[in-house]
Amino acid sequence: xxxxxxxxxxxxxxxxxxxxxxxxxxxxxxxxxxxxxxxxxxxxxxxxxxxxxxxxxxxxxxxxxxxxxxxxxxxxxxxxxxxxxxxxxxxxxxxxxxxxxxxxxxxxxxxxxxxxxxxxxxxxxxxxxxxxxxxxxxxxxxxxxxxxxxxxxxxxxxxxxxxxxxx
Numbered sequence: 588x589x590x591x592x593x594x595x596x597x598x599x600x601x602x603x604x605x606x607x608x609x610x611x612x613x614x615x616x617x618x619x620x621x622x623x624x625x626x627x628x629x630x631x632x633x634x635x636x637x638x639x640x641x642x643x644x645x646x647x648x649x650x651x652x653x654x655x656x657x658x659x660x661x662x663x664x665x666x667x668x669x670x671x672x673x674x675x676x677x678x679x680x681x682x683x684x685x686x687x688x689x690x691x692x693x694x695x696x697x698x699x700x701x702x703x704x705x706x707x708x709x710x711x712x713x714x715x716x717x718x719x720x721x722x723x724x725x726x727x728x729x730x731x732x733x734x735x736x737x738x739x740x741x742x743x744x745x746x747x748x749x750x751x752x753x754x
Contacts, residue, residue, distance in 0.1 A: 624651060641665070641676035645683040652687040660691045662753055667740045677742045685746040692743060693753040697735040 617623055624647070631637055644663070651659055671677045684690040738744065 622654075622656070638663075641671045641680040645676070645680040648680070648683040648687055648690060652683070652689075656689065658689045658691060658748075659687060660751065661693055664693050664695050664737065664753060665739045665743055666737060667742075672740065672742060677740055681742050681746045684743060689748050690746075691749045691751050692739045692747040694739070694750050695737040696752055696754050697737065 626637065626639075634643060644665075648659065665677075665680075668677070684692070739747070739750075
């Protein structure tokens with residue numbers, strides 16, 4: 588029934604999710620205590636093409652933290668990149684994330700194949716909820732989990748206050 592990414596169950600799941608969003612109705616704006624900082628065409632026209640360098644993201648984290656948010660959730664996957672890591676821009680971003688003290692970094696799960704992924708996560712990530720992934724197999728035998736888990740750049744891992752998946 589699964590048959591790959593576009594199997595019967597996958598299509599059914601997507602159709603059910605679409606139906607639930609239609610039933611919920613349109614959401615015009617987030618609640619007043621939530622601010623969404625989006626990267627839109629106007630931002631790209633002003634700052635430059637995407638993806639932005641990590642020093643630009645560091646400036647963005649700094650500017651957001653000046654508003655004293657309770658938490659900042661980044662929806663931008665930041666894997667290791669040799670040019671960013673060796674230029675010092677990743678270190679600058681890591682510093683701003685550390686100083687902010689409330690930034691949640693993303694983890695990406697590859698769901699292209701069925702099976703429990705072998706986890707070799709950096710220690711700070713294993714201390715968060717992701718460490719419980721191993722218990723999923725004991726909890727249920729039919730759970731479809733990630734084939735692979737992609738973590739943020741090692742330089743950023745120790746600076747985040749937490750981690751969350753962006754699938």
